[in-house]
Amino acid sequence: MVRGKTQMKRIENATSRQVTFSKRRNGLLKKAFELSVLCDAEVALIIFSPRGKFYEFASSRMQESIARYRMHTEDAQAKNVPSEQNIEQLKHETAAMMKKIELLEASKRKVLGENLGTCNIEELQQLERQLEHSVSNIRTKKMQVYKRQMDHLKEKGNALAAENASLTEKCKFEPERGADGDRANIQFADISEVYDHVETDLFIGLPEARIRCLLFEN
Incomplete structure (x- = not known):
């Protein structure tokens, strides 16, 4: 029968709590020392007891390890927080992108024959040329599709004619x-x-x- 994990909670008895703290503290300091020796790692450990007593371990100088930690955290925060210049650049790029989207939407509506009241004669002529070019491309593509279908039907007709001739010869x-x-x-x-x-x-x-x-x- 598998027992569930015991929920960890504060030891209420002060004497038991102090004994457990001493044992776990010594074990933690020992593990920190072994980690620094076996893995050649820079380890710094700081412990404060419930009464405020201070314990520490450092594989090198404690102040150097703390300074290194502070420098690492400051660099990480600087990379995660965008600068004010980057924010302004992103705002300009977003505004330009929105403007392009609006222009594309307006052009799409004009192609569909909508909102033509503001167009002058030059814009209408240009729109007409664009539509004629599009229609020409569509017709060319349609003729290509028709030709492929006709060639396929012709090949199928030839095959059927050959099969018919063969069957006629056999039926004599x-x-x-x-x-x-x-x-x-x-x-x-x-x-x-x-x-x-x-x-x-x-x-x-x-x-x-x-x-x-x-x-x-x-």
Whole structure:
């Protein structure tokens, strides 16, 4: 069974609190010393007891470590806080950007045919040329798309025509020989001619037999 972490709180008993402080203080000073020796780090440690007694450890001179700490914090604050000159420059850049956005919005409305009351003849002529140029580009692109579609359809039509020719060739009648070895190579066109000359006499039997009968009669 896993127990939850015990919540850390102030030791109420003064004697126990003083004993714990002494043990933890000595352990913390020992760890600071080991860190400075093992890792060649510059370590400075300052402890004040509950009664205000002062304890310290420094791998070098304490004043030098404190001065170094102050210089580091001041440099970090100077980098994070923008100067007044930088703030003014950012304001000018923001204002210029907003002006450009307004001009672009006004130009967009004019292209859509809105707010043209303030335009003079030169501005209207320039706007007309821009629109004509845009329309020309759109038409050129449209013709290119049409041409690609027509080429694709043409290729598809050629493929279908070739497939149709192949199927037509396969659907022709196979050569047939009679008892005397003639009447060969009968195709659909020959059968069509036979039907064109057929009389309206009554005939009972299969169509194939009727066709052969008519062929031999001719």
